[in-house]
């Protein structure tokens with residue numbers, strides 16, 4: 097068995113312990129070999145055959161850097177502790193090994209792909225960790241909290257058990273609230289033939305309804321012809337992509353795309369969420385057989401960029417704080433939106449302080465890839481595993497930043513925890529929070 | 540009733556000054572035209588927290604605190620979801636159902652429009668109300684509501700075992716089933732999704748997940764013997780009542796029927812299968828490779844593929860002709876029997892066949908305005924809105940409903956005069 101990370105104490109997790117308790121070695125062997133044979137192809141083979149174990153990827157990984165450069169936390173170390181061992185032993189591994197593999201793949205890797213940039217061969221460790229997650233999913237050993245989130249997806253096609261009536265009811269409530277500010281403002285539900293379907297992730301209606309309010313104000317002021325569905329398909333998030341439940345991922349994305357098709361819109365604009373963008377723009381669509389997404393997918397960063405650039409949103413008075421910007425992996429490394437994000441941040445704020453490193457080289461928040469969704473049991477591990485991020489944020493603060501912009505839900509929550517845990521003293525905002533605050537609105 | 544034979548098919552153009560409405564109200568929401576074109580209606584805001592519906596320029600005497608989801612039934616009745624004092628119900632031609640509920644949404648109609656159903660939340664339990672009457676049994680959770688074509692039956696996926704969020708063990712044992720006219724099946728499932736009610740209203744089929752990995756098709760509560768890696772919605776053959784469903788195995792999709800493989804050819808994707816009304820033809824939207832979308836008729840793919848998307852498949856009753864919308868490089872086109880029309884659109888709506896299947900028409904959006912297309916010929920009008928066209932039973936005329944220069948038009952046009 098591969099070398100475990102130093103000083104690790106076993107965290108109780110019913111998803112893992114219950115799942116592992118039901119396993120025997122023949123089932124493990126069968127599942128590992130079936131997944132490897134039927135679901136992985138030349139890509140896995142090439143990666144495994146190409147890797148020369150040079151360890152150049154190590155310096156890329158925040159877990160490695162934050163855990164005293166413990167090789168077990170290096171990207172290649174994680175492969176060694178999981179997939180290589182499975183391959184080497186032709187699937188003959190123990191239930192305890194599977195438990196450990198689940199912990200590594202789910203809570204020690206954010207699938208952020210930073211390391212792929214450091215590997216001379218471009219080996220994508222995130223892909224290899226996804227294969228491990230797929231195997232542990234097929235073995236029923238996914239951490240409890242994220243499995244519960246996937247269960248919610250499976251029932252409601254949203255990640256927070258938001259029921260059929262609660263969704264339109266929340267939108268109508270937000271519309272009413274916003275009408276107190278702009279009397280004729282609408283959140284147009286089920287408007288067939290609108291230009292844009294606006295989709296969000298379930299924490300918005302559940303806990304952060306003000307984000308929907310703010311988006312509605314931005315849409316209204318910019319004169320956007322938009323709609324939101326009253327049916328399922330409104331939630332663009334996708335924890336199934338991270339649990340390795342590809343079939344459920346496909347179902348979620350199908351629901352989302354077909355809702356856009358039913359509403360006869362031309363584009364889908366997504367709120368400030370990174371993983372959802374990856375799922376809609378890259379992963380889910382492919383599982384369903386699309387080479388490109390069937391609709392133009394626009395992340396909020398790009399949408400705000402267009403609105404500000406074209407003058408449809410005007411800034412009344414700039415936000416009176418120095419802001420710094422966290423580039424979310426999925427929209428920066430994944431989709432190259434970092435310069436547009438900078439344009440927006442600079443357009444709305446009085447001062448911009450660059451984060452170092454930045455853009456596609458930015459450090460991950462350690463919340464992404466489903467890690468934060470593995471829940472409270474792993475919170476400390478997540479925070480300790482990103483000391484390097486805390487140092488990066490603190491350095492930005494030292495250079496004058498007062499506010500951290502994180503245009504992604506997972507990053508936002510993860511960075512919020514880091515700011516708090518390390519006492520960094522930066523305020524944290526979405527781009528939409530600031531735009532809403534500084535834009536010109538009807539008097 | 541909603542049959543086009545009973546509608547006014549005199550050639551001509553009747554008009555309503557829709558644009559004027561804006562002057563009378565604080566705001567006017569999206570207008571809808573009735574299928575027969577006799578009415579145009581929109582939700583209007585009269586004052587703060589006071590909504591009404593304007594139909595052909597007239598409002599009702601009763602306003603409501605909130606109104607949404609205005610839709611015409613196939614038999615031309617106006618339906619809305621209305622709220623007063625925090626309670627909700629359905630209003631049909633401005634007459635509210637006798638019962639108020641905690642919330643109502645997702646209005647559904649029988650084919651002929653004579654029955655109306657809606658999803659209901661009442662005291663935090665859920666059920667379907669048909670023509671104002673809520674199921675006798677309601678459930679703590681309900682999804683995937685379905686209404687039979689004749690309006691005699693309704694069904695939904697319901698939760699029958701309580702569990703708190705985070706209880707993945709109870710979830711795994713199965714906490715969901717289907718309720719058919721409110722009566723839950725005995726068997727529990729990890730998940731059930733899209734339901735289908737047979738045309739005779741006797742049978743109910745569903746997509747299911749039996750564990751986190753095993754998918755099955757369920758008919759009347761009983762799973763097909765074989766399980767699959769994934770499944771999509773089953774449909775009933777209207778003539779024979781057999782059930783067909785796309786199933787995934789070994790990473791490819793196949794069409795299965797009553798538990799056996801019907802189409803042996805593997806597809807990258809396969810969905811939206813539809814029987815012709817006579818049950819003799821089965822067609823589906825499929826991908827024959829990555830990004831290669833087409834239509835498959837009885838396991839024979841069209842010889843053309845399209846990269847972006849195929850939607851809105853329509854079959855003639857005998858299944859001899861098929862029309863779809865395809866999206867290529869961001870533009871929409873109509874494709875009939877595998878042949879692309881030359882016109883491309885910013886958006887297109889579901890194609891409509893003439894009763895004899897000889898003609899195809901649709902409402903479309905082109906260069907930012909709306910118009911119609913008939914057999915690939917454009918209606919020469921740049922409209923602000925256009926609703927689906929309807930052919931006369933004889934197939935010699937077409938009814939167009941559109942707004943041009945703020946005026947709503949109900950226009951009956953002989954096919955021969957369409958593009959002039």
Ligand code: SF4
Pocket residue numbers: 156157158159170171174204205206207208209210211212221222460
């Ligand atoms: S967390 Fe990111 S850098 Fe570290 S191994 Fe995973 S993908 Fe690579």
Ligand code: SF4
Pocket residue numbers: 146147148149150151152153154171172214215216217218219
């Ligand atoms: S993944 Fe690349 S960088 Fe890392 S050890 Fe292997 S070859 Fe070296």
